[in-house]
Amino acid sequence: MQNEQKTKMKLRAVANAVAQQRIEGLVVPPDVVEKMKRAARGEITIEDGIYYTFRKFAHDKVRGTRPLP
Secondary structure: OHHHHHHHHHHHHHHHHHHHHHHOOOOOOHHHHHHHHHHHHOOOOHHHHHHHHHHHHOOOOOOOOOOOO
């Protein structure tokens, strides 16, 4: 039961992080969200999730060309 509660808290943290990005005007790709959820459930390590995300965006522009406020 304790592990279930921890997993629910971690999944809630993922949802909050994604929502915060939306508030900032950014979109987290669905496959990245899924990796975050897998890490929250303990299916992959956080390091694996970070590595995957880094590899996905290593050659892409992460931020658009709009000026900073």
